[in-house]
Amino acid sequence: MKYADEFRDSALAAGLAKAIAEQLDALGATEETPVRIMEVCGGHTHAIFRYGLADLLPKSIEFLHGPGCPVCVLPRSRVDDCLAIAMKPNVIFATFGDAMRVPGSKGSLLQAKGDGADVRMVYSPLDALTLARRNPDKEVVFFALGFETTMPSTALTVLKAREEGITNFSLLVNHITIIPTLRAILDDPEMRIDGFIGPGHVTMIIGTEPYGFIASEYKKPLVVAGFEPLDLLQSLHMVLKQKVEQRCEIENQYARVVPNTGNAVARKAVEQVYETREHCEWRGLGDIEQSGVQFNAAFAAYDAEKKFAIHNASVPDPAECRCGDVLKGLAKPWQCPAFGKACTPEIPLGALMVSSEGSCAAYYQYSAVHNEALEEARNAKAS
Amino acid sequence: MKTAPAKGAEIVPLKAEDGLRRHGRLSAKKITLAHGGGGSAMRDLIDDVFISAFENPAMGDLEDQARLPLTQFTASGDRLAFTTDGFVVDPLFFPGGDLGKLAVYGTVNDLAVGGAKPLYLSCAMIIEEGVEVETLRQLVASMKAAAAEAGVSIVTGDTKVVGKGQADKVFITTAGVGAIPAGLNLGVRQVQPGDVVIVNGKLGDHGAAILAARGDLELESPIHSDCRPLTGLVQALLKAAPNTHFIRDCTRGGLASTLNEVSDGTGFGIRLQEKAIPLREELRGFCEILGLDPLYLANEGSFAAFVPRAEAEAALAALRRVDGGQEAAIIGEVTTSGGRVIMDTLFGGARIVDMLVGEQLPRIC
Structure with missing residues (x-):
């Protein structure tokens, strides 16, 4: 496959x-005192496991799997909102595929589909707009989920809907922004992170400038990385090089994909449609101020929260879940009491067990409970 | 009407002209509940759509059962292989196949991978009210062609019509019987450490073709289903590698699920080499875009065979001479311990290939 x-x-x-x-030897890192690098983005977590990256590296490096998987940080209350809308008569509820299995307090969209809701999986918000065009007698609602990566496409879709005068179309917006959350994680007194692998797709939109405070205020290096395994290794090498040379940049x-300035055209579309949301709930992390967006007044007609009178009421995470600690890198997935017992890919309690980018699902599938087998694979390679 | 007798029907000791009735004619354009009501409308449907296509001597005078001579089975083996499968697919027609073809090859392949010679099929259809008669005719024509290709006869069947919304267009259930040659005993318990895992060709095409054809993803793809009968391939393999231990077709859940079933069933591990797994370039691209793993995509014309290493090269050479086997490859081997499927990645790492929980869902970004 060319270019891959x-x-x-x-x-x-x-x-x-x-x-x-x-580099790790030069830094004096050991298995007991490893260098701890957080890969912010779920796509990176997925790639690390899919390519068996940890197998190639010494145990003196530890990956902390960050909160950059929009499905994993989707709070239960938001899934409840989705269900409340999807179960209404005459509604077609369109969503990205991997949001369908995330459990709310009353079940998932996949279960709602089984109960008769018209839930459709789409690959792009424009596909949802097409659904609205083809079904003028139905209300089509798209679940606008994701970081800055997906914001421009939902913003442009709404602009197109307005241009075409389509009125049976609205968006339930759960767009979140990574920067306030990175700051919240860095402010956590328990946190010990030596450096970051930065999210490639988000940066394609926002550029590298918004990360500046991580280096200047918190003195941590960050390298924006691509999603192929060599990208990740090279980025890791760049982070460690900064550590060795005692730089923070x-x-x-x-x-090759991400300009340092990001994408100004995309940002303009986002600014035209959305405004900052004062409070935004993240699964496991709780309320983080100004960490999301909502429609501005000019686009209120496309806001499913208003159209369907949704009042986002917070629902606490299940008591035994340690999703938050896992998201912050304070606990490994298997240290959660629910892991592999009350929470499995078959019956997930937390969203980290749902998405292929969630670290719990990755550990469950590729290692952890099957740790012995992975060990054996490593030993076989060594011999 | 004259139809070319299917290969499997050739040795049935009845003359083709015996017992065939005058056909009723179906003039309706769409199926209604009347066509399932047991009256003349139903008889016209059966005569005009099914009998006219499937007609063969074993159907006789449309008794309540097909009557099959035992001699034909005893000539081919010492045990009867018997299997059934229900087929539902959306859309009914997709690049490389359709529901009818699936319903024939799916059951034929379940017989074939046991080493059996498939001989006869039954066909039960549940039809949703409102289905175009032309759609049914196309499915039946496709089943007829597939049966001829696979050397089997469809000898008995049933039709039910259900109300709108009580089924999704057409559901087909086929059962099949075949004969297993004496002395042949393929089984998961025969699998031994050191066996190599051989696949007959490129994997994942069927699952991708269906996903693309569904249209939800608005993706165009050149990928065609690998839907094909496996009998010829399995026979060639068994001739070249008579000590083959086990064969399974990698249908739902793909190669990964098949291998996990074997690992669970034996307690042995399986070590795969990612670089050896044959995948179409277009399929890799398709999976890359959607965040899917090709090892979990369904196949309808691919199997995994567990063959002693000493016979592996002969097996490969034999498979590569048969249509659908040109890309045959050794993709891994059975190991003594672990009880897991582990893959050495292209990249030089290793990872566990686990059972899939549910359906694969495309990723958000």
Whole structure:
């Protein structure tokens, strides 16, 4: 596969892994006192597990799997809102596929579909608009979920709906922003992070400038990374190089896709449609101020919260869940009492167990409860 | 009307002309509840759509059962293989196949991977009120062609019509019987550490073709279903590698689920080499865009065979000479311990390939 296989070359990977091991030695890192790097984005978490990256690296590096998976931080109350709308007569509720399994306090969208709700999986918000065009007698609601990555596409979809005069179309907006949450994590007194692998897709929109405070105020290096395994290894090498050279900067490894200035046209569309939301709830992390957006007054007609009189009421996470600690990197998934018992991919309690980008699901599927097998694989490779 | 007798029907000791009735004619354009009511409308449907296509001597005078000579089974083996499967697919027609073809090959393949020679099928259809008669005719024509290709005869059947919304267009259930040659005993318990895992061709095409054809994703893709009968491939494999231990077709849940079932069933581990797994470039791109893992995509013309290493090269050579086997490859081997399926990634790492919980859902970004 052109433009992908080049970034999955095992010989290059072995060379990078060796260089990283040398950097870790130079930093004096050990298995007991590892260098702790948070990969912010769920796409990176997925790639780390899918390609078996940890197998290539010494145990003196520890990955903390950050909150950058929009499905994983979806609070129960928001899923309840989705269900409240989806179960109304005459509604077609359209959503990205992986939001369908996330449990709210009254079940998931997949269960609502089983109960007769008309829930459709779409790949793009424009597909939802097409549904609205084809079903003029129905109310089509799109669940606008995601970070800055997906905001421009939902904003442009609404602009298109307005241009075409489509009125049976609205969005339930759960767009969130990563910067306030990174600050909240850095402010957590229990937190110990040595550096960040920054989210490539989000940065494609917002640019590298908004991360500046991480280096200047918190003295942590951050390298914006691509999603192929070599991207991740190179980014890790860049973060560690900063550590070795005692620098703290925001660097961009993913320059082939991400300009440092981001995408001004996309930001303009977002600014035209959305405004900052005062409070936004994240699963596991709770309320984080100004960490999301909502429609501004000019686009209120497309706001499903208003159209269906939804009042987002907070619902606490299940008591035994430690989603928050896992999201902040304070606990490994298997340290949660519910992991593998009350919470499995079959019956997930928390969203981290749902998405393929959630660290609990990744550990459950690829290691942790099956740890012995992974160990054996490692030993077999070594011998 | 004259139809070319299916290969499986050739040795039935009845003359093709015996016992065939004059056909009723169906003039309706759409199926209504009347066509399931047991009266003349139903008889016209059965005559005009089903009998006229499937007609063969074993159907005789449309008794309540097909009557099959035992000699045909005893000539081919010493045990009867018997299987059934229900088929539902949306959309009914997709690149590379349709529901009718699936319903024939699915059951034929369940027989074939046991080493059986598939001989006869039954066909029960549940039809939703309002389905176009032309759609049914197309499905039946496709089943007829598929049965001829697979060398089986469809000898008995049933039709039910249900109200609008009580079924999704057409559901087909087929059952099949075949004969297993004496001395052949393929089974998951025969699998041994050291066996190599062989697949006959590129994986995942069927699942991707269906996903793309559903239209929800507004993605165009050139990928066609791999829907095909496996009998010829399995027979070629068994001839070249007579000590083959086990074969399973990798249908729902894909290769990953098949291998996990074997691992669970034996307690042995399976070690896969990602670089050896044959995947179409277009399929890799399709999966990359949607965040899907091709190892979990369904196949309808692919199997995984567990073959002693000593016979592996002969098996590969034999498969590669048969249509649908040109891309046959050794993708891994059975290991003594672990009880897990582990894959050495292209990238030089290793990961567990676990059972899938539910359906794969495309990722958000």
